[in-house]
Amino acid sequence: MKNKIKGWGTFTLIVVLFFSCTNKTDTAVKSTLLIGIGEVNYTPDVGLDMAGNYRGDDYASRGIHDPLYARAIVATNEKGEKAAMLTVDICYIPKESVEMMRAHIASQTTLKPGNIMIMATHTHSGPVADLSVPKTKEFLTRAADAVVMADKDAKPTVLSVGRTNEDRVSHNRRLKCIDGTTHMCWEKFEPGFVIEPWGPIDPELITLSIAQEGKPTGVIVNFACHATTLTGNNWLYSADYPGYLGESIKRVKGEDYMPLFFNGCCGNVTQVDYRVGFPDTYQECQRIGYMLGVSALEAIQNEKPVSSDIVAVSKEMVPVKRMTITDEQFEWAQAIMKKVEKEGMPPLQADGIPDAQYAKDWIEMRRNQDIVDSLEVMVIRVGDAAFVGLPGEMFTEFGMDIKAKSPCQNTMVMGLANDEKGYFPTSVSFTQGPKGFTPMITGYETTPGTTKYEIGSGEKLAESAIRQLAGLF
Numbered sequence: 001m002k003n004k005i006k007g008w009g010t011f012t013l014i015v016v017l018f019f020s021c022t023n024k025t026d027t028a029v030k031s032t033l034l035i036g037i038g039e040v041n042y043t044p045d046v047g048l049d050m051a052g053n054y055r056g057d058d059y060a061s062r063g064i065h066d067p068l069y070a071r072a073i074v075a076t077n078e079k080g081e082k083a084a085m086l087t088v089d090i091c092y093i094p095k096e097s098v099e100m101m102r103a104h105i106a107s108q109t110t111l112k113p114g115n116i117m118i119m120a121t122h123t124h125s126g127p128v129a130d131l132s133v134p135k136t137k138e139f140l141t142r143a144a145d146a147v148v149m150a151d152k153d154a155k156p157t158v159l160s161v162g163r164t165n166e167d168r169v170s171h172n173r174r175l176k177c178i179d180g181t182t183h184m185c186w187e188k189f190e191p192g193f194v195i196e197p198w199g200p201i202d203p204e205l206i207t208l209s210i211a212q213e214g215k216p217t218g219v220i221v222n223f224a225c226h227a228t229t230l231t232g233n234n235w236l237y238s239a240d241y242p243g244y245l246g247e248s249i250k251r252v253k254g255e256d257y258m259p260l261f262f263n264g265c266c267g268n269v270t271q272v273d274y275r276v277g278f279p280d281t282y283q284e285c286q287r288i289g290y291m292l293g294v295s296a297l298e299a300i301q302n303e304k305p306v307s308s309d310i311v312a313v314s315k316e317m318v319p320v321k322r323m324t325i326t327d328e329q330f331e332w333a334q335a336i337m338k339k340v341e342k343e344g345m346p347p348l349q350a351d352g353i354p355d356a357q358y359a360k361d362w363i364e365m366r367r368n369q370d371i372v373d374s375l376e377v378m379v380i381r382v383g384d385a386a387f388v389g390l391p392g393e394m395f396t397e398f399g400m401d402i403k404a405k406s407p408c409q410n411t412m413v414m415g416l417a418n419d420e421k422g423y424f425p426t427s428v429s430f431t432q433g434p435k436g437f438t439p440m441i442t443g444y445e446t447t448p449g450t451t452k453y454e455i456g457s458g459e460k461l462a463e464s465a466i467r468q469l470a471g472l473f
Contacts, residue, residue, distance in 0.1 A: 031159070032077060034075070038072045038149030038153060040146040048128065048135060050127060051090070052126070053351065060235075083111075083311050084117070085220075086147050089242065094129060094419065097140055117378055122415075122416055125237055158212075158308070170270065171274070172198065172396070173186075174429070174445070176432070199396065205295050206221075207299040208220040219260070221261050222413075224415075226269060228271065244289025265395060306384040306385060308385075311383075314468040318464045321454045322370070333362040336358075365448060373421075376389075376391055377389070379468040384409075390415050394458060394461070395424060398426070402462055413465070422451050422452040422453075
């Protein structure tokens with residue numbers, strides 16, 4: 001990575017010495033599982049639009065701070081059943097792009113398209129993944145080739161699961177305030193205005209380690225936190241803290257060791273502590289990434305081998321109705337757009353969305369509000385480990401609930417998998433604030449446009465995941 005930060009050398013050396021002295025790999029467990037691992041630097045051309053923040057009329061990237069990677073594993077059992085998981089350093093990947101990537105992978109391998117889970121790390125410093133934009137298919141195909149590479153590299157594998165708690169880097173960003181409103185962590189407050197966060201964080205960090213030919217070769221790290229350290233003020237491609245998480249693990253385990261980051265249900269959880277402020281720097285990315293790296297290494301030290309003789313895939317298409325825009329909301333949006341016609345869209349803002357963008361979204365939502373969409377919920381079983389893929393920015397409570405109710409102790413839950421359908425708040429979060437129809441009454445995530453589906457849709461998706469887990473286990 002560019003711009004190496006001073007002062008980390010001693011810290012890294014201590015970590016290396018500690019974990020190199022205690023590292024162990026239990027190879028006594030017999031396994032019929034084959035795992036392939038693949039990595040591709042898919043970093044697109046500079047100048048393509050960036051996703052994840054409102055940037056006015058200019059979204060074009062200006063350069064590369066650190067590379068963007070796609071990393072994949074392919075699991076095959078002795079019966080030849082296969083499943084693949086691909087994680088991409090990108091903000092989100094719409095359904096059309098996911099299906100294109102699946103088709104490409106299927107054309108190059110024996111994998112079925114429906115057995116491929118594709119998820120985003122959710123860095124807000126990656127490119128837009130819209131196929132209507134030139135060159136998008138090119139870099140997404142390059143990212144998909146990580147699965148093709150992994151499929152060619154299958155080796156007998158022993159899996160081990162580790163876990164720890166890391167409660168120092170993530171914060172619930174929805175804040176209960178003394179006037180009965182909900183505010184967001186990136187705002188500035190007078191002392192005493194904020195009472196407490198409305199909801200929890202999920203501090204659990206889970207690792208699934210891969211050992212091949214008697215040595216550790218890679219690890220999946222599952223943790224829930226927005227990758228939004230770099231805001232709309234950043235114009236360079238960057239993997240954000242997930243990139244530094246991978247870098248820190250490699251500095252201990254070696255450059256050939258493969259860390260894959262699977263972001264959890266982070267819809268209402270971020271790295272920003274409202275009491276401190278919002279440092280949107282590369283140094284902050286490194287601080288968070290390295291802290292999570294140390295926690296991942298701690299989990300690896302506590303890992304236990306798990307059975308790995310089963311590969312199975314389940315999928316449900318869950319019907320959810322789009323959110324209704326009321327007459328009052330529609331009239332407000334029309335009035336705002338008349339003002340926009342005279343003054344134009346507002347300029348860049350580092351976080352959140354301006355009223356003009358909400359107005360534009362509400363008018364579009366009104367046209368399509370009676371549509372019922374079918375959203376994919378996917379579960380992959382690899383031995384005694386389960387991977388749940390959900391199609392949007394799910395509130396962290398959903399991930400915690402799915403894990404608590406799963407019959408599989410080693411369940412990892414991921415958002416922004418196989419699609420991007422906005423935020424899925426809990427039903428209760430829509431009541432956290434005064435009633436009204438203008439934006440940000442009950443907080444950012446519950447505002448129409450930020451969320452696209454009727455209240456209760458998140459619960460439907462979570463129920464599907466729990467039902468499928470019961471069927472697989």
